[in-house]
Amino acid sequence: MSKNTRNTAFRKVDVDQYGEEVYEEDQTADEGATGPSDAEVQSMLAKGRNGDALQYVLTNAPLTSKNQGVKDKAAQTVLKVLMSLKANEIEGSLKGLDQAKQDTLMKYIYRGFENPSEGSSAQLLVWHDKLFAVTGVGSIVRVLTDRKRV
Amino acid sequence: MPDAHSFGVDPITCYSWNKDQTQLALSVNNNEVQIQNFANGKWSLKNTLTDHTQRVTGIDWASKSNRIVTCAADRNAYVWVQESGKWSPTLVVLGITRAATCVKWSPMENKFAVGSGNRCVAVCSYDKENNWWTSKKIKKPIRSTVTCLDWHPNNYLIACGSTDFKARVYSAYIKEVDEKPAPSNWGTTNNFANLMGEFSSEAGGWVHGISFSASGNHLAWVAHDSSICVVDANHGLKLTIVKTEYLPFMDVIWINESSIIVAGYGCVPMRFNYKDSLTFVGKLDDADSKQQPGKVSAMAQFKAMDSRAATDVETTLNSTHQNTIVQLSVFAGGKERCTKLSSVGTDGQIVIWDIK
Numbered sequence: 364m365s366k367n368t369r370n371t372a373f374r375k376v377d378v379d380q381y382g383e384e385v386y387e388e389d390q391t392a393d394e395g396a397t398g399p400s401d402a403e404v405q406s407m408l409a410k411g412r413n414g415d416a417l418q419y420v421l422t423n424a425p426l427t428s429k430n431q432g433v434k435d436k437a438a439q440t441v442l443k444v445l446m447s448l449k450a451n452e453i454e455g456s457l458k459g460l461d462q463a464k465q466d467t468l469m470k471y472i473y474r475g476f477e478n479p480s481e482g483s484s485a486q487l488l489v490w491h492d493k494l495f496a497v498t499g500v501g502s503i504v505r506v507l508t509d510r511k512r513v
Numbered sequence: 514m515p516d517a518h519s520f521g522v523d524p525i526t527c528y529s530w531n532k533d534q535t536q537l538a539l540s541v542n543n544n545e546v547q548i549q550n551f552a553n554g555k556w557s558l559k560n561t562l563t564d565h566t567q568r569v570t571g572i573d574w575a576s577k578s579n580r581i582v583t584c585a586a587d588r589n590a591y592v593w594v595q596e597s598g599k600w601s602p603t604l605v606v607l608g609i610t611r612a613a614t615c616v617k618w619s620p621m622e623n624k625f626a627v628g629s630g631n632r633c634v635a636v637c638s639y640d641k642e643n644n645w646w647t648s649k650k651i652k653k654p655i656r657s658t659v660t661c662l663d664w665h666p667n668n669y670l671i672a673c674g675s676t677d678f679k680a681r682v683y684s685a686y687i688k689e690v691d692e693k694p695a696p697s698n699w700g701t702t703n704n705f706a707n708l709m710g711e712f713s714s715e716a717g718g719w720v721h722g723i724s725f726s727a728s729g730n731h732l733a734w735v736a737h738d739s740s741i742c743v744v745d746a747n748h749g750l751k752l753t754i755v756k757t758e759y760l761p762f763m764d765v766i767w768i769n770e771s772s773i774i775v776a777g778y779g780c781v782p783m784r785f786n787y788k789d790s791l792t793f794v795g796k797l798d799d800a801d802s803k804q805q806p807g808k809v810s811a812m813a814q815f816k817a818m819d820s821r822a823a824t825d826v827e828t829t830l831n832s833t834h835q836n837t838i839v840q841l842s843v844f845a846g847g848k849e850r851c852t853k854l855s856s857v858g859t860d861g862q863i864v865i866w867d868i869k
Contacts, residue, residue, distance in 0.1 A: 386656055386677065462756060466716075499758030501739040508738045508761075510678070510717040 388510070398437035399423040404444060413448045414456040420444050421464040424471075426511040434513065441471045446486055453493050462498075469494055469502040470513040515798065515833045516865040518556065524859035527569065527840060532576035534844060538583075540569035541861065546583055548600070564591055564602050571616035571627070578622045584613035590627050590637070592646060605646040607635045615661050621668045623690050628659030634673050636685045636705075651683050651706040661722050661764075665729040669694045670709065672732050674720025680734045680742065682709040698730065698746040714740040714754045721777065722764035722841075727848035731787065733773050735762035741775055743787050755791040759783070764841040768851035768868055776838035776856055780830055782866060797854075797866050798832045836860035 399420045407416040420441045425433050448456060460468065472494065475487045495503070520541060528539035536559070537549045546562040546569055567587035574581050581600065584590040588609050591602040607613065611630030618625045627635045627648075632655045635648040657677035664671055669686040684707040686694050700709040718738030725732055732744045739761045745751045762777035768784075774797070776782035784794040829835060836859040844853035844865050854866045 466756070500760055501756060501758040504737070504739045504761055505716050505718075505756065508716065508718040511715075 398425040398428070398433050399440050401436075401440055404440050408444065408447050413444070413452055414459060416444045417448070417456050417468075418459060418464070421460065421467050421471075424467050424513060426467070426513060438471060438474050438513065442475050442483065445471070445475065445490055446483065450489055453490060457493060457497055465494065465498050466502050466505050466509070467513065469498065470506050470509070473506050474513055515867070516554075517833050517862050518864075519860075519862045520556075521861050523861055524836070525839065525857040525861060525863065527572045528842070528855075528857050528863065529572045529574040529581070530842060530844065530855070531574050532579070536574075537863070538572050538574055538581055539857070539863075540572060540583075542568065544568055544585065544587075546572060546581075560600055562591075562593060562600055562602070565589065567612070570612065570614050573616050573618050573625065575618045575622040580618075580622070582616050582618060582625050584616040584627050586612035588612060588629075590616060590625075592625075603646065605637055605648065607637070607648050608650070609633065609635060611658075614659060617662055617664055619664045619668050619685075620666050624668075624685065624687060626662055626664070626671055626673075626685060628662050628673055628675075630658040632657060632659070632675075634659055634662060634671065634683070634685075636671070636687065638687045638690045640689070649687065649705060651685065653706070654708070654711075655681070660720055661734075663724050663732075665697070665699070665725050666727065667694065667697055667729060669703065670697065670699055670729070672723050672725060672734075674723040674734050674736075676719045678717035678719065678736070679711055679713045680720050680723055680732070680744075681711045682732065683707065684709060699750075710744065710750055712742065712744055712750075712752055714738060714742050714756070716740065716756065718761065721762065722766075722775075724766050724773070724848075726767040726770055728770060731767070731770070733765050733767065733787070735765045735775055735777065737761045741765065741773070741785060741791060743773075743791060753787070753789075753791055755785070757793075763837060763839050764856075766841045766843065766851075766854070767848045768843070768846075768854065769849060774841060774854055774868075776841055778837050780834045780836060780838060780858065781832045782838065782841065782854070782856055797868075798834075833864050834858040834860055834862060 404416050425437050472487050472491050523541040526540050526542045540546050544565045548560040550557045550559050565585040567585050569585045571584045581593040590605040593600040593602050609629040609631040613627045613629045615628040624638045634651040637646045637648040640647045657675050659673050659675050662673040671685040672682045674680045684703045686703050694703045714736055716738040718736035720734050720736045723734040730746045735741050740756045743753045760778035762775040765773055765775045767773050772786050774782050774784055782797040785791050786794050838856045838858045840857050842855045843851050844855040846852040851868050857863045
């Protein structure tokens, strides 16, 4: 018998990666994207600058980051902002958003639906309704198809 | 008013008109190709071509040479020639190991290109010596299924869209059948399979339909992220992306040098103008002026209220097509000055639209 019959390292090789039909995502990872700073957001919300807080978190959304932890933290920050705006302020804050930010916001709304907490879904539904009236189904389609996940 | 005709309940997967729109070749989601005669608004089935063994995915009717090329999920393509009323097939050996997805004759009809799930485009030309069609493959750097393609009017550039979210322009110059190509504003290197440009809408989404304008200087495509993209070769391959508010589009076609018609899951064709930027013009289907098809009787309304707690008995859409529009085609006027457009959908209808 040959000497290396005990060598079972070959069992840990991922054979699927060697198939020629494997599709590889475009390598556009942005290692620098760290998402919005929690402290900044806290101070803006404390001063009552809710619209600015929304703009800030959407501009700094870590869409290109590959770090799931960064994305999770950013999602929680955005959710905090979405919960803190009152129902009558929502429409006003939507007016200042360009199309890219609207699409990002719709992604966060659906992300928020995925992990419901006390009263969050009801508030998110109000956001969804108001944003949908502005953007139409196109932004929802992009939540489903966009490769840059939130 | 749009002219609508129904071919039954099955979706129409692909179709192509003959030179003068008196005959239509289509497939209703099966392995057969029907040749229908269209005269005085009436249809009559002339032939059924049954050589494919799996679902037919693409049909193109060459207007000048009167040949039909079909491709199917059985990895084959056939070129059909009409002899005394009957169509006889010639099998084309594509050499692909996955389904063929789309096929188009080149403008001079001496070549045709087939897109496939094999991550390649097979460009086929006729070899006179051996009396058969041979294929050459364009592979790099396509990374997933090719879903749609279109030829440039110069007969050697080809654009293809793929499920790897990209649209690409390649040279498909085959020196055995083509004359030396003149340089175009898409690029100067003309070797076969040379990539002239690779484009993507940033969000990404499967590319469903792609079309060159009549001059070949503009390329438009639609993708599953509800976007429409246009590349302008007159201005250094400038890319314009519009992310629309509608459901994704399945096909796009130029009706003149500055306008496109798009149609898809919204079931209504829409017109966009392109002049440095894309602007929405309007829908071709005037849904508001459409009457409700027949008044609903009071009895039917109460029945619906009782069984379904619904006051609305209507299940039909307020548009001509009742389901997704799958393919658009010029009916009259060519891509330069299209006056009529035809569309087919998964509702089994073919509709002919007037373009004003």
